[in-house]
Amino acid sequence: MTTINRATTLDVEGEVAVLTLDNPPVNALSHVLREGVAAGLEAAVADPAVKAIVLICAGRTFIAGADIKEFGKPIAAPTLQDLQDRIEASGKPVVAALHGTSLGGGLELALACHYRIASPSAKVGLPEIKLGIIPGAGGTQRLPRMVGLPRALDMILTGTPMGAASAVTLGIVDELAAGDLRSEAVRLAAAIVSDGRPLRRVRDETARLGDADVEAALSAARERHGRKMRGFESFEKAMEAVANAARMPFDEGLAREREIFAELLGGTQSRAQRYVFGATRAVAKIADIPVDTPTRPIGRVGIIGAGTMGGGIAMNFLSAGIPMTIVEQSQEALDRGTGIIARNYAASASKGRIRPEDVDKATGLLSPSLEFSDLSDCDLIIEAAFEEMEVKKAIFERLDAIARDGAILASNTSYLDIDAIAAVTRRPADVLGMHFFSPANIMKLLEVVRGRQTAKDVIATAMKIGRDIGKTAVLVGVCHGFVGNRMLSARQREANKLILEGAMPWDVDRVLTGFGLPMGPFQMADLAGLDLGWNRETSKGETIRERLCEADRRGQKTAAGFYDYDEARKGSPSPLVEEIILQKSREDGFERRAIGDDEILERLVYPMINEGAKILDEGIAQRASDIDVVWINGYGWPVYRGGPMFYADTIGPHTVLEKMREFEARMGEDFAPAPLLERIVRDGGSFTGAA
Ligand code: T1G
Numbered sequence: 001m002t003t004i005n006r007a008t009t010l011d012v013e014g015e016v017a018v019l020t021l022d023n024p025p026v027n028a029l030s031h032v033l034r035e036g037v038a039a040g041l042e043a044a045v046a047d048p049a050v051k052a053i054v055l056i057c058a059g060r061t062f063i064a065g066a067d068i069k070e071f072g073k074p075i076a077a078p079t080l081q082d083l084q085d086r087i088e089a090s091g092k093p094v095v096a097a098l099h100g101t102s103l104g105g106g107l108e109l110a111l112a113c114h115y116r117i118a119s120p121s122a123k124v125g126l127p128e129i130k131l132g133i134i135p136g137a138g139g140t141q142r143l144p145r146m147v148g149l150p151r152a153l154d155m156i157l158t159g160t161p162m163g164a165a166s167a168v169t170l171g172i173v174d175e176l177a178a179g180d181l182r183s184e185a186v187r188l189a190a191a192i193v194s195d196g197r198p199l200r201r202v203r204d205e206t207a208r209l210g211d212a213d214v215e216a217a218l219s220a221a222r223e224r225h226g227r228k229m230r231g232f233e234s235f236e237k238a239m240e241a242v243a244n245a246a247r248m249p250f251d252e253g254l255a256r257e258r259e260i261f262a263e264l265l266g267g268t269q270s271r272a273q274r275y276v277f278g279a280t281r282a283v284a285k286i287a288d289i290p291v292d293t294p295t296r297p298i299g300r301v302g303i304i305g306a307g308t309m310g311g312g313i314a315m316n317f318l319s320a321g322i323p324m325t326i327v328e329q330s331q332e333a334l335d336r337g338t339g340i341i342a343r344n345y346a347a348s349a350s351k352g353r354i355r356p357e358d359v360d361k362a363t364g365l366l367s368p369s370l371e372f373s374d375l376s377d378c379d380l381i382i383e384a385a386f387e388e389m390e391v392k393k394a395i396f397e398r399l400d401a402i403a404r405d406g407a408i409l410a411s412n413t414s415y416l417d418i419d420a421i422a423a424v425t426r427r428p429a430d431v432l433g434m435h436f437f438s439p440a441n442i443m444k445l446l447e448v449v450r451g452r453q454t455a456k457d458v459i460a461t462a463m464k465i466g467r468d469i470g471k472t473a474v475l476v477g478v479c480h481g482f483v484g485n486r487m488l489s490a491r492q493r494e495a496n497k498l499i500l501e502g503a504m505p506w507d508v509d510r511v512l513t514g515f516g517l518p519m520g521p522f523q524m525a526d527l528a529g530l531d532l533g534w535n536r537e538t539s540k541g542e543t544i545r546e547r548l549c550e551a552d553r554r555g556q557k558t559a560a561g562f563y564d565y566d567e568a569r570k571g572s573p574s575p576l577v578e579e580i581i582l583q584k585s586r587e588d589g590f591e592r593r594a595i596g597d598d599e600i601l602e603r604l605v606y607p608m609i610n611e612g613a614k615i616l617d618e619g620i621a622q623r624a625s626d627i628d629v630v631w632i633n634g635y636g637w638p639v640y641r642g643g644p645m646f647y648a649d650t651i652g653p654h655t656v657l658e659k660m661r662e663f664e665a666r667m668g669e670d671f672a673p674a675p676l677l678e679r680i681v682r683d684g685g686s687f688t689g690a691a
Helices: 031-046 080-088 105-112 127-131 139-147 149-158 164-170 181-195 214-225 233-247 250-265 268-282 308-319 331-350 356-363 389-402 418-422 456-468 484-501 505-515 521-528 544-550 575-587 597-617 624-635 644-651 653-667 675-683
Strands: 002-005 008-013 016-021 052-057 094-098 101-103 115-118 123-125 301-304 324-327 366-369 380-383 408-411 431-436 445-450 472-477 563-565 571-573
Touching (some): 016 031, 031 052, 031 080, 052 181, 080 105, 094 105, 094 181, 101 105, 105 139, 115 164, 139 149, 139 233, 149 214, 149 233, 214 233, 233 268, 268 644, 308 331, 308 356, 331 356, 331 366, 380 389, 408 456, 431 456, 445 456, 456 472, 472 624, 484 505, 484 544, 484 575, 505 521, 544 575, 571 575, 597 644, 597 653, 597 675, 653 675
Parallel strands (some): 094 115, 301 380, 380 408, 445 472
Antiparallel strands (some): 002 008, 431 445
16 A cells, blocks of 8 residues: 555555545545545556556545635645546546545546446535535536436535435446445446446536527526525526536536636625534534533433424424423313324425335324323423413423433523523423424524533533434523524514504515515514414503404414415515504604615614624623524524624624614614624624634
């Protein structure tokens, strides 16, 4: 064996040279790896005894892409394209042996090889669009030549990897390794030589593109993916690059691909999406809790409350194969809850999101009960009852009496004080918050709320189990609304004021959806229901929301809330609501005025940023990027804007501060700038250091 460099070794087995790459953790194509591949190829090509070459990786995966950490810096030679050129010009067959996730530049390097073999469990994909870019090393030109425009568009526009078997069916991979990948790859390479198989280059294959109906493929792709990709600059650019595979010669298409790649890489959206990639991984790092902190085994989970939240929460654990006990106070409520679970699973199965046999497996793990004492064998118990402190305290007192020693007691509360809940138990170290977001079986965000006395292994366990059930778990501190809802309250306060001052709910929602959120505050309120916490007996018509509930306009569920809804639940502005708002404005003495979209956006977003700055100063969030991860995963903040704190850095903290001061002078202390915002502007710093 010859050591080429610290990341690359070269062996020769008979006539086959095996180039092994080893650049943990994911064999990203860092400069050291590119140098090793270049030198290894050169040596193998120069060796007359070598008739074929295998490229294989050590560790858990073949190359998972270019090294994201190198983006934004000058790319040192050899580039990925240099390696591809050397492979295509090698004069000897080069076989890529794929395992793990061959992604981005890794798959592009493999596509420049003459043949590809993969482990049955391998996946291949071009996920660049998730980073706000497009494949930058021929992926938009080679893939269409292998699978045709429609499939290439799907793979590149979604960034979703495909399994090895599908890749073989489509011709991306030549065969699956029956046994050990390395020996199978060497066997294939030797067979290619002995059979005299051609040194085929994907770039030369045009059969699938000759008569491609480019416009039809593009409009079909827009139909399939356009809605989800609303606002992403990379979407149309990726389509242009892929269409070029059918519109121009390979080298021209390649040159245009590189131009588009460079343009997107330098843009704000890609910077935001690459920042989010790192931020999403940073949330798992907790300053005073080492990553190897032992966690408590969770063999059985209990849920108290089988409402919408309880049912949705339960599904996460059931789908992850964790047995659940769900407890309600009445048979009717319990049946309603298990009915919600069954219906949700049936809906997912009908959309092909889950196989029927997996539904049976999941629901088979559920034990409904009316007996609180049935929770006594659970290792984690999550309370998802009515959002009222006295109700929660009573439940935790009962839990304290029946839960086994060492059981973790969590509340799904959205706002309330975890320390006050923990204080009614004899085991405050075992108590914390696990705040799921509705719909709990869909939304990825889980706020893990750290109480003053919560034990470190309890936090480590909650963070781990959150990840195990597919959530993005973010550690937050105790305050009203923790991180997400505390910032949401600031936004909601301004939204409610804006419609009294002169805007209408549909103006406010339009501005926020135009900014990239999936829905605005009033659309969100109608979806959740305007009557959460509303009581007809005590309602006094003091707010617009109360007046709507009194008029039995309680949101989508009554086909009327801030909007009127048709049977497809499509909302339209309501003249009646407009009248109710104008009336309330008059009563409250407002001189209504036209409010521009800029002011609406500033009044909604800047107070959120300001609240985020306070949250950081109070240590309620560990880092600004955690706040951004909360907003992207809990409320659909557009990933191409990076999150509220990243957005503040892109427009400049001074812009936010100036506006907050202007609003404070006009509208009072709701807009008093946070000390951290003032410090950052004074020191010329930033929240994230990444924009
Ligand atoms: N570059 C650098 N580091 C990377 C990396 C990459 N491409 N991918 C992962 N890491 C780090 C990650 O930050 C983490 O580090 C550790 O590896 C484990 O990752 C020319 C230009 C491969 C499916 O977009 O999808 O090629 O936090 O926690 O859950 O056209 O990582 O431990 O310090 O995610 O097992 C295209 C991105 C790049 C793949 C593994 N490739 N990575 O998931 O582990 S652009 C991608 C992933 C490109 C070409 C273009 C996942 C994974 P740390 P992890 P995982």
